[in-house]
Amino acid sequence: MAMAVKTKLEIVIPKPDLHRLKKILEYPGVGGYTIIDDVKGQGQRGEKDNLGLSDSFTNVMVIVVCDTEIAEKIKEPIKALISRVGGIAYHQEVNWI
C-alpha cells in the first residue's frame, strides 16, 4: 500500500455525538480512525471550553484516512450530522506510508 494516495478527513464534533459519527464510520472500507479526545473550540455555536460534567461544551476531533471513493461515500452523512449537531469537517489528499 506504500505511497498510495488516500483521502484524510478531519472532523470536529461535540463529544456527546461521537457515537453517531462512529456509526457512519462503520461503513465498509473505512479501515480505522483516530480520536483526539476533549478538544476545545470556537465556532458559530459559541465557545466550547471543555468544562462541566455533561460533555456538552466539549468537542472531539476524529481523523480518518481512507480511499478517496470511500471518503466520497461517507461525506454526505457526515455533512448531515454536522449540520444537525454542529462542528466542522474537511478533507485533503495524503500519501500513505
Add this chain to the structure above:
Amino acid sequence: MAMAVKTKLEIVIPKPDLHRLKKILEYPGVGGYTIIDDVKGQGQRGEKDNLGLSDSFTNVMVIVVCDTEIAEKIKEPIKALISRVGGIAYHQEVNWI
C-alpha cells in the same frame, strides 16, 4: 459552502501565549478554531514535556480553517508572535465539507 477550498492553518505555541494567539484570531472572517490542549514537543528551544505547574513547558495546538484571503491576513501577526515566543505554524489547502 460545500466543497469550497479553504486554507487550514496549524499552529503550535507555548500554552501561556495562547491568549495572544486568540487575540489574533479575533480578526473578522475567522469563523472559528479548534484547540488541542497540552501537547508536548521538541524544537529549537528544547523539550516541552508538559510537566510542572506553570505551563511553561507545555504547548497547545490550534487549528484554523478559513478563507485563503483571511489566512493571508493573519499569517504575518502569527509569524511575529512565534518568532517572539517560540512554536511553529504552517498551512495547507483543504476541501470544506
Add this chain to the structure above:
Amino acid sequence: MAMAVKTKLEIVIPKPDLHRLKKILEYPGVGGYTIIDDVKGQGQRGEKDNLGLSDSFTNVMVIVVCDTEIAEKIKEPIKALISRVGGIAYHQEVNWI
C-alpha cells in the same frame, strides 16, 4: 524560511513504542516534532480505548514538519516500525510560515 514548502508527517503509534519513534526522529535535519498524547483509535489490531494502566491500549500521534529530503530518509524506518508494532503514517506538503 518563510513560505518554504516542507513535508508534514503524521504518525499514530502505540504509546509504549513512542521511544522507538523518537529514536528515528533524532535523524539530523529533523528540527523538531509535536506529540499529542493519549489518543484513541480503531484499526486492524482492534480498538485502542485509552483505558487501563499499561498504556497497551493507548496511542500517541506525532507530527513532524521537515524538509522533503529528510522526510524521504526517515520514511523507511517509520514504515518498518509501524509494520512491527502497529499504527499508521502519512505525509503531505505544507507551507511553513
Add this chain to the structure above:
Amino acid sequence: MNIEQFLNPIILFFFLGVLAHFVKSDFQLPQSITKFISYYLLMSIGLKGGYELHENPITIQVLLILISSLAGSLLIGWYVFHFFRKRTDIENAAGIASTYGSVSAVTFITAVSFLEQHEISYGGYMVAALALLELPAIIQGIFFVRKNQPDQQLGLSALIVDTLTHGSVFILLGSVLIGAISDHDLMEDIKPFTHSIFKGMLCFFLMDLGIVAGHRMSFLPRLGKRVIVFGLIAPLVHAIAFILVGRLVGASPGDAYLMGILGGGASYIAVPAAFRTAVPEADPGIYVPLALGITFPVNILFGIPLYYQIVQWLWQ
C-alpha cells in the same frame, strides 16, 4: 436576613471560583479532576442514602413523599414549557422545562451537608428520590418536542436507558444499591473516605463549579431580562411549594426541606446530557447558563438558609 451562608466555607469557595473566572485567573481544574470529585461526591451520598434505606424500610409515608414530589416535578415541567413556548422555539422551551422539572444533585449535596451541620435527620430514601427524580421531567420535556414532530419516534425505552446510564445518574443509583445491600461492618471501613473528607472535597468541587458557572454566566446577556428574572424567582417559588406539599403529606422537617431542594433545584448535568442525545437542536447555551449561572447560586446562597427558616417556622 441571616448571613450564616456568607461565612460558610463551602459557599465561599463557590464564589471564589466565580471570582476566578471574572478576574480571568488561570486557576482551573482539568475536567478529569472535576469528574473524579463529582463521582466521589455522588458515590458518597449514594452509599449513605443506601445505608439508611436499609435501616429504615419504605413506608406509606415515604411513598406519599415520593409520589407528590414526582407529581410536582412534572407539574413544574408542564407549566415552564407552556410559559416559554410562547417566548422561544419548542426545543429550547422543552430544555428549560426539563431543567426546572428535574433536580440538582450538587444543590442536594450542599443542602445535606447543611442539614447535618444543624443536626437534622432525613430519610435515606430522599437520596434515592434524588436519583429517580432526575428522569421523569426529562422524558416529559422530550415528549413535548416529539409530539410536535410526528415523524420522529419517541423511543421511550431507549431514552430511559440513556438517562439511567448517564455517568452521574448511574453511579448515584449504583451506590444507593450497594449501600443498601452491603454488609454494614464492611461499610464502616469506607467511611473515612466517604464521610470524613466529604466536606473538604465538596469545597474543592464547588470552587471548580464556580469557575464553570462563571464561564456559563457569560452566556446570560443573550438570554434576555425575562428569562433571567425567571431563573432568579423560580427556584424559590418551586422550593416553597414543595415544602408546603411536604407539610401536607406529613413529611418530617428534614425530608420536607430536601423536597424543597428537589423542587427548587435545576438540573445542569443530566438534562444537557440527555438533550444533547435526544434533542440536539436545543441549545445548551441557554438552559445550562440559566440553571448553573443563576438558579444554582440563588439556591445555595439564599435558598438553603431560607428554606430552613421556612421549615422551622412551619414545623415549630
Add this chain to the structure above:
Amino acid sequence: MNIEQFLNPIILFFFLGVLAHFVKSDFQLPQSITKFISYYLLMSIGLKGGYELHENPITIQVLLILISSLAGSLLIGWYVFHFFRKRTDIENAAGIASTYGSVSAVTFITAVSFLEQHEISYGGYMVAALALLELPAIIQGIFFVRKNQPDQQLGLSALIVDTLTHGSVFILLGSVLIGAISDHDLMEDIKPFTHSIFKGMLCFFLMDLGIVAGHRMSFLPRLGKRVIVFGLIAPLVHAIAFILVGRLVGASPGDAYLMGILGGGASYIAVPAAFRTAVPEADPGIYVPLALGITFPVNILFGIPLYYQIVQWLWQ
C-alpha cells in the same frame, strides 16, 4: 458457598463497573485518575509492607516462602507456555505464560483488605514478594521467545531494568524501601492518607477497573472456549497449589493465603508493559482480556473467600 463476598462493597463496585460497560453507560474515569488511584494504592501497600519488613527481620522461614513462591511462579510459566505452544504461536503462548506466572497487584491488595477485615496477620515481606515476583516469569516468557529467534539478543539486563522501572513496579518497590527505612514517628503522620481512606479508594479504583475489564471482555469471544476454561480454572489450581506449598514450608496462615493469591493471580499491568517493549508481536488483546476479564473476577469473587476456607481447614 459463602455469599459474604457478594455483600462486600469492594466487590460490588467492581461489578458495578462491569455493568457500566455492558449497559453502555458513559460513566468512565479519565486515565489520569486511574493512574493516580493505582499509584496511591501501590504506595500505600508498599509503605505498609516496608514498615512491617522493618519490624520483622527476614528469617530462614521467610526465605523458604520466597524461594518456593519463585519456583512455583517459574513452574507455572513453564507449563503454561508448553500447554499453549501447541495451540497458538510462540509469542502469544509466552505472553499467556508470563501472565499466569507473574502476579496481580490488585488481587493482592484486595486480598490484604480481606485479611485485615478478618484480623489475620501476615508478614510485610509478602509485599516485597509481590513486587519481586512480578519479574521472573516475565523474563522466562521473553526467554522462551528469544531462544527460538537466535538472531535477537536476550538483552537480559535491559529487560530487568525495564521491568523494575515500570511505573507500577517502581512505586511499589520504592515505597517498600521508604517504608522500611523511614523514621516510624514520621510515618504515623502519613497513615490517615495511606490507611484510613484506603478502602474507599479501593472501591473507587475497582469500579473503574470493572469498566476496563468490561471493555476487555469484549475480546473474549475471539479467544475460543478452551482458553476461557483455562482462565476460569487455572487461578484456583495455582492458588491451591501455592497454599499447599505454604503449608509444607511452614508458613503462617496469613502468609500462605497470600502465597495462594500470588500463585493464583494473573498480571495485567506489568506483563503487557514488558511485552509491548520486548515482544511487540504478542497480542495484548489475548493475554490482557484473559487475565483481567476472567481470572481477576474469578479470584476476587470466588477465590478470595475460597482460599480463606482452605487455609482455615488446613491450619485448623
Add this chain to the structure above:
Amino acid sequence: MNIEQFLNPIILFFFLGVLAHFVKSDFQLPQSITKFISYYLLMSIGLKGGYELHENPITIQVLLILISSLAGSLLIGWYVFHFFRKRTDIENAAGIASTYGSVSAVTFITAVSFLEQHEISYGGYMVAALALLELPAIIQGIFFVRKNQPDQQLGLSALIVDTLTHGSVFILLGSVLIGAISDHDLMEDIKPFTHSIFKGMLCFFLMDLGIVAGHRMSFLPRLGKRVIVFGLIAPLVHAIAFILVGRLVGASPGDAYLMGILGGGASYIAVPAAFRTAVPEADPGIYVPLALGITFPVNILFGIPLYYQIVQWLWQ
C-alpha cells in the same frame, strides 16, 4: 550533620521521584493530577493560615516581620540581577533575580510540616506573607527589563493583576481569606480533608515534583559551573540572613524559621508564569532548572534541618 531528613518519608519520596527520572522509569503523574494536588496543598495551607490569622490579629511585631521580609526579598532580587547582568543577557538576569527574590510555596509547605512535627508554633500571617511575597520581586525583575526598553510600557497594574490571579497565587490568597472569615465551627468539618491527609498528599506531590525536578536537571549542564554553584550556596546564605533579621526584629523562633524559608526559597511556579507573559524572551530553561533542580533539593534536604539548628542556637 543530622541525618534526620534522610529518614523523612516526605524527602525520600522527592528523591524517589528524581530517581524515577534518572532510571528512565515511565512512572509519571499526569499534569492534571499534579495540578489537583498542588491546589489541594495550597488550599489547605491557606485555610490554616487564614484561620490562625483570625485568631491572632496583626501586631506591630508582625508588621516588622512582613516589612523586613519584603525589604530582604527586594534586596536579593537587586543584587542577583546585578550579579548576573554581567554574565548573561538582561532578560535572563532578571528571570534569575525574580526567582530568588520571590518565594517557594512547596519549600514553605514542607518546612511547615517540619515545624509541626517538632511542635513549634508559627503565626498564620506567615502564610499570608508567603502569598504576598511572591509578587514584589517579580515586579522588580520585570521593571529591570522594561527600564532598558523604553519603548515598552511597564503596565504595572496589569502585571500585578496577572500575578495575583495566577492559579497558585489566587487559590492561596483566596483560601487565606476564606480561612480568616469563615465560621470556625464549619471549618472543623473540613479538617479531615485539609489536615489529616495533608502529609500523605505532600509525599505524593513531592514524588511527582521529583520527577519534574529530574527532567529540569537535564538542563543544568547548559548553565555553567558558576551558575550552579550560585544555586547551591545562595539559598543557604539568603535563609541565614533572613533568620538573623528575624532575630533582630524580635520574631518568634517559628516565625524566624519561616522567614528563612521565604528568603532561601526560589520560585519555580509564579515566576515562570509571570515571566512567560511579561518577558517571554527570558528562557524558563535557565531559571526553572536552577530553582527546581538545585535550590529546591538543597533547601529540603540540607536547609530545612540546618535552619532549624541555627534557630535553636540563636534563640536558646
